[in-house]
Amino acid sequence: MLSRDNLPAISDMTGMQFQERLTRHFQKETANVGGFPEAPLAYDAVWALALAFNCTRNNLPSHIRLENFSYDNKIIADTLFQCVKNTSFRGVSGKVMFSDSGDRIARTQIEQMQGGKYKIMGYYDTTSGDLEWYNKEQWLNGRGPPPDSTVIKKHAMTVSNEFYYPTIFFSVLGILACVLIYIFTQKHRERLVIFQSQPECNNILLIGCSLCLFSLFLIGLPSDDISVPESLFPFLCHARVTILLFGFTFAYGSMFAKVWIVHRMGATENQQLASRQKDEEENTPWEGIRTLISTMVGRQALMRKSSGQAYGALLEKRNTVLNQPISPTKFYVIVAALTAVDIFVCFVWILIDPLHLTEQKFPLFTPADSEEDEMIMPVLQQCQSNQQEVWIGIIMGFKCLLLVFGTFLSYETRNLKLRFINDSRFVGLAIYNVAVMTLVTAPVVTLLIHGKVDANFAFISLTVLICTYISVGLIYGPKIRHIIKVPPSADEVQQNGNTGPAVMSKVDQKRYDMLRKENETLQKQIEEKERKIHECRERLEQLTMNSETEDMNAQLLSGSNKQLAEDNMTYSTATTLTTTIPLIDLQLNGTHPGQIYANDNDDDRSSTSSDEILL
Template sequence: MEAGAGGWPGGMACRPAVEMAIEDINNNSGILDGYVLKLHHYNSKCQPGLAAKQMFELLYKPPVKLILLSGCSPVTTVIAEAAPVWNLLVLSYGASSPALSNRERFPTLFRTHPSANMQNPTRIRLFDKFNWKKITIIQSVEEVFTSTAKDLEEQCRGKGIRVERQSFYGDPTDAVKTLVRQDARIIVGLFYVTEARRVLCQAYRHGLYGRKYIWFFIGWYADTWYIPPPEENLNCTAEQMALAAENHFTTESVMLSRDNKPTISGMTGLEFQKRLTKMISTDPANTGGFPEAPLAYDAVWAMALAFNCTLEALPKGIDLIDFNYNNAIIFEHLFNCVKNTQFKGVSGKVKFSDLGDRIARTQIEQLQKGKYVLLGYYDTVLQELDWYGNEKFVGGRGPPPDSTIIKESLITVSITLYIVVVIFAIIALILALSMFIFNLKYSYRSVIIQSQPQCNNIMVVGCALCSISLVLMGLPAEGITFPRESFSILCHSRISILMIGFTFAYGSMFAKVWIVHRMGASENQELAAFTKEEPISPGKFYTVIASLFGFDALIIIAWIIIDPLKRKEQRFHLQEPPVGTEEDIMLLPILELCQSSQQEVWIALILGYKCLLLVFGLFLAYESRNLKLRYVNDSRFVGMAIYNVAILSLVVGPVVTLLIRSQGNANFAFVAMTVLLCTYISLGLVFLPKILHIYRVPQSKDEANMAHAFLRSTISKSDQLRLEQLMKENNELKKQIDIRESRIAECRKILERRLGSSKIGDSTISIDIHSSGVAKTEITSVPSVVNNNMNGLAPTEESSTMEVDKIQDLLCVEFSDSRDANQNIQTPEDPTTQSTCFNSTMLMELTVNNGDAGQSSDFDDDDTNSSTSNEILL
């Protein structure tokens, strides 16, 4: 009657139910009239070895036994496997092991207790109802539970439900710890009631209870099975066990008919239950086998009906009392009668399948506030679920998830940040439009005319495009999604609009400093002096901007065609949900990125080219900081704007690209701040001085006339070409002058060497270029006295002039009119621009004194009687 080690104490209520059935049958004259049923019973304590010993004692002690009744599955397995040897039928009221459905192994077994496998379709139906796709099975190692777990796993996998299994023997602590590591949430327990209490205690100690967890236990436990008896010495109190057991589900075949219709015995199911309660001395909730008692009662009635059927089917002259363990005829008739038995019992309709299993509906219950509540029935044959909707879950928010919910959290730009940036971008757009209108409205004012308004308009368009790109760059934002199939378009739109906007805005400023620097270079000083009062053709600026735009367009088109950007998800580690979130979730951050296979190459190409442009712009702005041209009157402010754009871009670009690319808000904030600052500062530096000037200085009549004249006047192309030709010729003349001066110096050295000890006086060489255009070269040599101590040498003209006669040169100086270029320009045929050659004569008088100091005579070009003179033509 009591359970063995970890067994089932079903005899506590089932033996009284069997005795009740035998009494009712013996008192019923319509069944087995003339016969009396007697019960011989043993307490096997659910131990197979003990049961085998007791079976042999029953068989070899008179009288001969016609049929065997068995309880738990381990005992039934031993008895049912051995019974065919003695031509005995076995009728079990408490065995639920699926292994007992094997007809080859257990050919004479019938069960009023449905197979445990009958509960698996019901469990799977509940898993499907509550959308649980992951379950965990924990079981003890008995065959009944191993086979049930195996069948449940196979059926679950067939339905696409993932299953984890853990088994234990004796102590379930390690198995429960594994459940914690596996994040088990929906747990099916398969074990006897003693082990069930141990598992439940460990579940409480490891926190596997409450809102996140749902337990499924076997339904044939007593109603208060979770309250530990003192002799078990569990480390959990009754209150703790009740808390851990709250809201668990049970599934079990219907064991008590709850309708008010009388059964074959004349009692209803409830009347049987009341009668049995009076027979036992303990509380039914604490009595082992009380739920299975109707099965034991109906098992005796099935046996009696089979005996009655056999009496009618046996040939004349053969009776039941003639049965012995070698009598196959009576056995076969008895087997067929049991197989075909059908009746309404206190446990419901009793009928056996070909495998000897009881066919019955399954009932589903839930423990709510310490009491089991019926939730519904499931018909395995018809696959119909009758659900009453009485289920309750902790928190009242519906069934918990089968595992920690991994909720994808898209990393987007904060909606607050996005709105702020969009507002500033709209303000920038309005500001750019206002500057464009201002430029057109006051296009007749000289301050606008002389600032290259066409370039300024292009800069305004570029600033507007950069502002528009910020609206796209912030998508997707919090609460603002973007279709995944169109994400590639968004990726290329962001980059293209920003690149073109930057090229227009920065390129127009770059073009200005480029032109100013070229005109201010040392080799173009004369050209700058001539054109500083003349307007500069806008085509030069357009050429620079168009070149930059063309390079951008080439990169964008090649990128789109060769290696288009696509949407890519970057996933990060799981994160805890915000504080206060009651759902059992973990957040999986996902960042949407624009990615292509060779993206690094394209980014390096773009950044490299833009960085070179920025650095070169800085250099040009610095070099031309002091240059002023009348028709680029804002070059100084443009240079300041270039400083601002270059420094911000060079600092923010690498930071955004390398450091914070995966941080949505920081990335967007840095880019937006840079673009907006560059836009506002550039527009302010270029246009604010003009606005203040127009506001403070009204237009004068002279300014109006000059503006009107400017609109009508242009400098002809032929004049420009002629001017450039003159500048080239002037440069050539300067080079020739340098060459002549070096040759004069060489002549002086030659004179010194040839005259030996003669002393050449200092010569003064002066080149004066007068306004008349006549270049004069004068070489004056102070006469030197050569004292000759050779008394025998007479002064002769040949000896005194022999060496000097060898030095001659011709100085030809070609020059041009140096008058102000703003005055009348002489043509190349003008005499003042022709080459002129001058013969400069160096006259040197040498006097030789024979011992007496002689006074040298002055050099006179007109004196033909000079004793010692020679002309050196240079």
């Protein structure tokens, strides 16, 4: 590389003069002479060495000579290095100087051999950092400059199309099914099989299943054909978590709300029955009457209900809590509470520890179908946060607790039948399915196949698809089948495995009217008996008062006789006063007073005969 100016160098030659002088020594083309382009640099290097030697000789101590140089002499080596670093002159290749590390500081000429000859491509000035480029370079087959080392290419590990597109197909199919089912149920919302199944709660189930299915679109990204820019990856990470989380809460929460309310209503009904039985045993009017009569007559009074069969039948026909309408607000409150927990956890997570893109690198491997000097580095793009294990543990712990508790409630309420939740049995089966699938899949995905993209996506997608399809099928399948097969005019009670009759046929309606009339008749008879009981109580109280008056008179008479005896100094044996209390006729059908029924096991003459008191 020659100096670009025509100024004379330290040798009194310009760069062109040096090149002409050197060319005259060769008998052949200089392009074929090895090292010819570097000759000016070598010439200036010799000058730099000579100047460094002169500087070293002049700066050495008097007792040390340059001719005594050896590689073990540190004084000469340090002096020579310092002189080379301070060397600066104009050479035939340009300005000659050296860096602190001993490298030449000069303009660099960039050349390329084209057609067997070197051609200048440009210059680079290391002192100023300027690059002068002529754009004359040529590359083999137009592929660009050859690599100076092994090329390492990153390969993003994405979900394969064989898994992604079938999953998307079934997801779209499931979302369309949810939309069609919603339209179908809205069209037939007046049918009792829909009306008495809490359709508002079932609509929340459809929304949750649709969100879960839609989340599979995002969980499968990036795929082989779909890439995601790094700037959008944090948004994708948060969208995956929130959509799947809210979808699960809506879908499972709606079913959990049903079994919870069924369980609470069943517990309330049991408490009311126990309280009613206790009140009937302790506060029955017959117990008080029997105690009063036993006190009066000195004998145990046995009581027998001749109308017990009719009374028991009446109790069985009462309108229980399980058959009362249920406000949709109760279901909304439960689902809203579960959703509020998810919103709080997601908000805190995103606020203090947001998700971001991380790359997990795997060992390099050589591609089998490539002839280039390159290797492939598999890279797994993941959504990660600093304390992700803590957040995943909180969410999974809460959801697993709900799954286990929901399974327990479903088992506890398996025999309860509510008229206005006529699909609770199928809801329980759906909860069993969701609990088993989720509790099995979650540990596998989290712990075992976390780094395997296709296997991870396959487990998640299969779990979501199976749970949503089975849940929607169990909840809506029997209803759709009933609506299709049974016309509205013949809409009768369905034995759907959970509730009894939801709507009565003409025969049942007639039977119901007869029972209602019989209940009214029995109610009147009970009121009449209560009136007679009240009269009996009044008569007993009057007799009690008369008895007490007679006792007092007897005591007064006894006192008078005693006084007279003392006055007359005469004595007699004790006199026993016997007071006879007439037997009270308490038979409500008008039997003659004083009659005693010895046999209390006689059959009743009718189901509405009065109760008898046996003395």
